[in-house]
Amino acid sequence: MGRLANLLVLLVAISGGFYQLYLKPILTKAGLWRTIQPIGNTQCATVLELQACEKIVLHQPSGILYLACSVPFSRTVWTPALGRLDPTHASFDDFVATYDPATSRVRRLKVSNFSGSDRGLSLHGMDVVPSASNPAELFVYLINHRAPIDVQSAPRVGADSSVEIFKTTIGSDTITHVHTVEDPTIICPNDVVGYPDGQSFYFTNDHGEKVGLMREFDILGRASTSVGYCHVEHGCKFAITHLKASNGITRAQNDTFYVTDSLGGNINVLERQADNRLAVTDEIPTDRILDNAAIDSEGALWVAGLPDALTWMRKHSVDPSIPAPSSAIRLSINTGPDSFYGAKYKIDKIFEDDGKIASGSTSAAHDAERKLLFLHG
Numbered sequence: 310m311g312r313l314a315n316l317l318v319l320l321v322a323i324s325g326g327f328y329q330l331y332l333k334p335i336l337t338k339a340g341l342w343r344t345i346q347p348i349g350n351t352q353c354a355t356v357l358e359l360q361a362c363e364k365i366v367l368h369q370p371s372g373i374l375y376l377a378c379s380v381p382f383s384r385t386v387w388t389p390a391l392g393r394l395d396p397t398h399a400s401f402d403d404f405v406a407t408y409d410p411a412t413s414r415v416r417r418l419k420v421s422n423f424s425g426s427d428r429g430l431s432l433h434g435m436d437v438v439p440s441a442s443n444p445a446e447l448f449v450y451l452i453n454h455r456a457p458i459d460v461q462s463a464p465r466v467g468a469d470s471s472v473e474i475f476k477t478t479i480g481s482d483t484i485t486h487v488h489t490v491e492d493p494t495i496i497c498p499n500d501v502v503g504y505p506d507g508q509s510f511y512f513t514n515d516h517g518e519k520v521g522l523m524r525e526f527d528i529l530g531r532a533s534t535s536v537g538y539c540h541v542e543h544g545c546k547f548a549i550t551h552l553k554a555s556n557g558i559t560r561a562q563n564d565t566f567y568v569t570d571s572l573g574g575n576i577n578v579l580e581r582q583a584d585n586r587l588a589v590t591d592e593i594p595t596d597r598i599l600d601n602a603a604i605d606s607e608g609a610l611w612v613a614g615l616p617d618a619l620t621w622m623r624k625h626s627v628d629p630s631i632p633a634p635s636s637a638i639r640l641s642i643n644t645g646p647d648s649f650y651g652a653k654y655k656i657d658k659i660f661e662d663d664g665k666i667a668s669g670s671t672s673a674a675h676d677a678e679r680k681l682l683f684l685h686g
């Protein structure tokens with residue numbers, strides 16, 4: 310054997326280890342070897358008017374859903390999370406919609422008092438929170454992926470993303486703008502959790518950089534993402550850095566946060582500290598790629614999971630008319646006998662579909678009072 314053969318053997322050994330250590334777990338969670346096992350998908354209805362709504366938020370008392378919607382084609386060219394940065398064909402006319410399951414009524418909410426309207430709305434994550442002082446008033450927190458002022462520079466510099474805060478009332482057909490928050494910590498924002506004061510929020514950055522080659526290493530578990538905290542009067546700061554593939558974020562009443570590690574398929578549990586920073590207290594593994602998360606009124610966590618992320622990425626995200634399988638998993642506190650042995654959480658797959666009913670779902674919201682599960686993406 311010559312030196313070349315030795316070198317080849319060495320290379321195969323390294324890449325073999327690399328495959329076992331890094332690639333195989335990702336490909337497994339991404340669903341390469343998974344058979345879709347439909348569950349919970351037989352008594353469903355489809356709302357045709359709504360498309361490309363990345364995030365659903367349930368207003369529990371009324372049962373009304375708020376959705377952050379776009380047009381499917383726009384998502385294929387302008388999605389900073391995926392490095393799609395062609396603003397020339399993007400929709401900056403995205404909108405918040407409401408859907409009332411009791412009447413099947415869909416409404417596209419009008420925007421008022423928005424001084425940034427010339428730069429438009431290109432929506433992604435969202436939160437809708439009743440005001441602390443008046444529960445009939447709601448604050449709507451929106452991730453807005455604005456194009457940079459010099460639009461042509463977008464592929465080079467990325468999006469100029471902001472967080473927009475609007476207010477509305479239940480049943481109103483208008484959202485009224487109150488604040489635009491822009492800050493260097495808002496790098497590549499994905500999802501947002503707002504407070505009932507209408508002034509403060511946490512958000513995830515799904516990448517550590519807006520553009521560039523380093524982003525490509527995130528798939529190998531590079532811990533480059535973060536959660537930021539902003540208050541409109543006191544500014545923004547990082548609440549935690551060095552997280553992996555942060556995507557959805559949601560908060561329980563007691564200020565326990567759940568942030569999905571999308572590519573690793575883990576749910577990070579974090580506690581809010583006195584200085585508004587977050588500390589990880591637990592990391593819960595699942596078997597799939599994860600997107601947005603939401604807590605229901607009984608305290609269970611619902612997460613949209615991509616059972617076949619490879620089809621989602623390679624086909625559906627390029628042409629949304631090609632279906633991609635969807636699922637919803639539920640995380641709850643384990644009260645069964647094995648909780649004694651340390652199994653603190655229970656994970657159940659409540660919904661899975663091959664994409665004919667629910668395609669490419671990025672958000673799952675559960676109405677525990679009315680026993681309804683909603684998915685969209």
Ligand SMILES: *[C@@H]1O[C@H](CO)[C@@H](O)[C@H](O)[C@H]1NC(C)=O
Nearest residue numbers: 422423424485486487488489
């Ligand atoms: C309109 O927006 C401005 C900020 O652009 C805000 O200060 C003001 O409170 C808003 N007006 C209403 C009626 O909410």
Ligand SMILES: *[C@@H]1O[C@H](CO)[C@@H](O)[C@H](O)[C@H]1NC(C)=O
Nearest residue numbers: 561562563564565608609642
């Ligand atoms: C906060 O609430 C969540 C969900 O309801 C629960 O799982 C968690 O244990 C609580 N955390 C603390 C510190 O009480």
